[in-house]
Amino acid sequence: MFNININENEAREMLQQAIDERVEELASERYWLTYKQLSEYLNLSKPTIDDLLIKNGMPYFKVGSTYRFKKSDVDNFMNSITSHMNIMNNDLKNLKVK
Template sequence: MDNSAFLQIGIPEETRREIASLFLDLAHDSTQIAIDELKARDWLTKKELCNYLNVSQPTIDNFVRLGCPVSRIERVIRFNTKEVNQWLLKQK
């Protein structure tokens, strides 16, 4: 037996669009805050660099093969954002 309860409310289409827009704005703002926090950091993991540059991990791997600066200490890999930004500017 399903004990879940559902409440259905009739909302005018215009109000529904406004609510959806507010949720999208909130998601965008939250994402932008996270990106801004990453930009303020000097050293990033590969996953963080993917978010920072909005690219996939295979793209980062390709960048490294092309000469993107990376620091490795044993199995720890980090990217310096200033060095990566300078390298990207030289690729134009």
Template sequence: MHTNDFYLGLSCILVALIVKKESEIMEQFTTKIELPPELSKAIKAAVVNAINEAKDTSTNVPTYMSKKQAAKYLGVAPNTLDMWIRDGEDVPYKQIGRTYRFNRNDLDKFMATK
């Protein structure tokens, strides 16, 4: 669930950057039209909120997680995560004795390939 929030926030940032770059390119070929101040403020506020939510989501999740935290982060049941590990699904983890640790960044890369 947190991964989806992260990607939603990242998508908002990317859209804002694309719109900004597109407007810079289009400025060469078009007449500039000013948005009403209240609309401009509303758009800026929405983008800032999306960025802040994305930041909050990523900082609320520790860099290294237990098996239970990792399963919750991935949005799967702990039994599913156990099955993936047992079946050799290339889930990135470190095992120290009987303790498993999962790196958040590695889990994001893993899920991007699924």
């Protein structure tokens, strides 16, 4: 048998630290993305986003003259289009979603 002694206060501190780190991580996640942030998030250029994603129905919102992308919409759209791809059909440039 193992005899493990746990200091209750130390365990509470470790748990609280883990909770605090996760809360901070969730709070820092973005709800809206700018073009630049979307480009970095998807690792695609703005022209590629325009030509391959927006023209194929990726949702966006205008705020004045700027565009915003809801992160959950982007994730859902990318999951939707990539679910149709396979090893033989994996080129975004041949994407036809509409």
